[in-house]
Amino acid sequence: MASSVIRSYVAKNVDSLAIVGAVAVAYCGLKLLRSIWRGFSVFILARALGLSVNLKRLGSWAVITGSTDGIGKAYAFEIARMGINVVLVSRSAEKLADTAAEIEKKHNVKTKTVAVDFTAGPEIFDVIREQLEDLEIGVLVNNVGMAYSHPEYFNLLDDKVRVIVSVLSCPLTLMTRLVLPGMTERQKGVIINVASASGVNPVPLLTVYSATKAYVDFFSRALQTEYRTKGIIIQSVRPFFVSTKLSKIRRANLFVPTPTSYVRSALATIGVETNTFGCMSHAFQNWLYDLVPKPIYDRLSLSMMVATRKKALKRAAKQD
Numbered sequence: 089m090a091s092s093v094i095r096s097y098v099a100k101n102v103d104s105l106a107i108v109g110a111v112a113v114a115y116c117g118l119k120l121l122r123s124i125w126r127g128f129s130v131f132i133l134a135r136a137l138g139l140s141v142n143l144k145r146l147g148s149w150a151v152i153t154g155s156t157d158g159i160g161k162a163y164a165f166e167i168a169r170m171g172i173n174v175v176l177v178s179r180s181a182e183k184l185a186d187t188a189a190e191i192e193k194k195h196n197v198k199t200k201t202v203a204v205d206f207t208a209g210p211e212i213f214d215v216i217r218e219q220l221e222d223l224e225i226g227v228l229v230n231n232v233g234m235a236y237s238h239p240e241y242f243n244l245l246d247d248k249v250r251v252i253v254s255v256l257s258c259p260l261t262l263m264t265r266l267v268l269p270g271m272t273e274r275q276k277g278v279i280i281n282v283a284s285a286s287g288v289n290p291v292p293l294l295t296v297y298s299a300t301k302a303y304v305d306f307f308s309r310a311l312q313t314e315y316r317t318k319g320i321i322i323q324s325v326r327p328f329f330v331s332t333k334l335s336k337i338r339r340a341n342l343f344v345p346t347p348t349s350y351v352r353s354a355l356a357t358i359g360v361e362t363n364t365f366g367c368m369s370h371a372f373q374n375w376l377y378d379l380v381p382k383p384i385y386d387r388l389s390l391s392m393m394v395a396t397r398k399k400a401l402k403r404a405a406k407q408d
C-alpha cells in the first residue's frame with residue numbers, strides 16, 4: 089500500500105524531484121570541491137608559496153612548553169632551525185640540558201631551560217616569569233600535555249583526573265598571560281596552542297581529556313578574536329594521532345605522522361589558518377568524520393574506545 093502511494097507520488101512529481109536531486113548533487117559536489125580546494129590551498133599551495141608568517145620577524149626568542157619529547161621537541165627544533173633562540177620549559181632538568189645542547193649544536197642559536205613540573209602550584213609561574221624577563225618573545229608554543237594511561241569510564245578515574253584538567257588548562261592560560269603584554273606592546277607575536285582533534289569531536293572514555301582540549305580550542309579562538317586587530321596570531325592546532333610517547337604509537341604512517349613532519353606542516357599554516365588540523369591527512373580524517381551522521385559517529389566512537397580499554401586492561405593484567 090505504502091509503496092504504491094510512493095510510486096504514484098514519484099510518477100506525478102518526477103520533474104520537481106529531478107530538480108531537487110540535481111540541486112542536492114550539485115550542493116554535495118560543490119562542498120567536496122570546496123574541501124579539496126581548502127586542503128590544497130592550506131597544506132600545499134601556501135607552503136609552496138611560503139605564505140606563512142616569518143616567525144623570525146616577531147622577536148628573537150620563542151618559548152615552548154613540554155619541549156623535551158614528541159610534538160613540543162619538534163616545535164623547538166623547527167623554530168630553532170629558523171634562527172630563533174628557544175626557551176625550553178619541561179619537567180626533567182637532565183632531558184632539558186640534553187635537548188638544549190642538541191639544539192645549540194645543530195642550529196647555532198641560544199637556548200635557555202626552565203625545569204618546572206606543571207602539576208605543581210601557581211608559584212612555578214613566578215619562576216618562569218623571572219626567567220623570561222627581558223627576553224623579546226615573539227612566539228609561544230603552549231604544548232605541554234598528558235593523557236589517560238588508557239580509555240576509562242569517568243566514574244572509575246582516580247585523582248589523576250584533577251591533574252589532567254590542571255596540566256591541560258592552567259599552563260596554557262597562565263603562560264599566555266606572561267607573554268601577551270610584551271606582544272601587545274610590540275604589536276606582534278604568535279601563540280600556538282596545541283589542542284587536539286578530540287577537542288573538536290567529543291571522545292567517550294577520554295571525556296576529561298577531550299573536554300579540556302575543547303577548552304584549549306575555545307580559549308584560542310576567543311582570544312584570536314580579541315587580539316586579531318593587535319597584530320597577534322593565536323593558533324589552535326588540533327592533531328589526530330602523532331607518533332609520540334603520549335599516543336603510544338611508535339610507527340608513523342600516512343595518518344600518524346612523526347612529530348617532525350607534523351610540526352613542519354603545522355608551522356607552514358601560521359597566518360594561513362587559525363584553527364588547523366595541522367596536516368593534510370588529519371584534515372582529511374576530520375572531513376571523513378564530518379560525513380558520518382552524529383548518532384552513528386557517537387556509537388562508533390564509543391565501541392572503539394570500549395574495545396581499546398578492554399585491550400589495555402588485558403595487557404596490564406598480563407604484565408602484573
Ligand SMILES: NC(=O)c1ccc[n+]([C@@H]2O[C@H](COP(=O)([O-])OP(=O)(O)OC[C@H]3O[C@@H](n4cnc5c(N)ncnc54)[C@H](OP(=O)(O)O)[C@@H]3O)[C@@H](O)[C@H]2O)c1
Nearest residue numbers: 154156157158159179180205206233284329330332334335
Ligand atoms: N601525540 C598525539 O597523538 C597527540 C594528539 C593530539 C594532541 N596531542 C597533544 O600534543 C601535546 C604534546 O603531546 P606529545 O604526544 O608530544 O607528548 P609527549 O611525547 O608525552 O611529550 C610531553 C612533553 O611534555 C612534558 N611534560 C609532561 N608532563 C609535564 C609536566 N607535568 N610538567 C612539565 N612538563 C611536562 C614532557 O617532559 P618530560 O620529558 O620531562 O616528561 C615532554 O617534554 C599534548 O598537549 C597532547 O595532548 C598529542
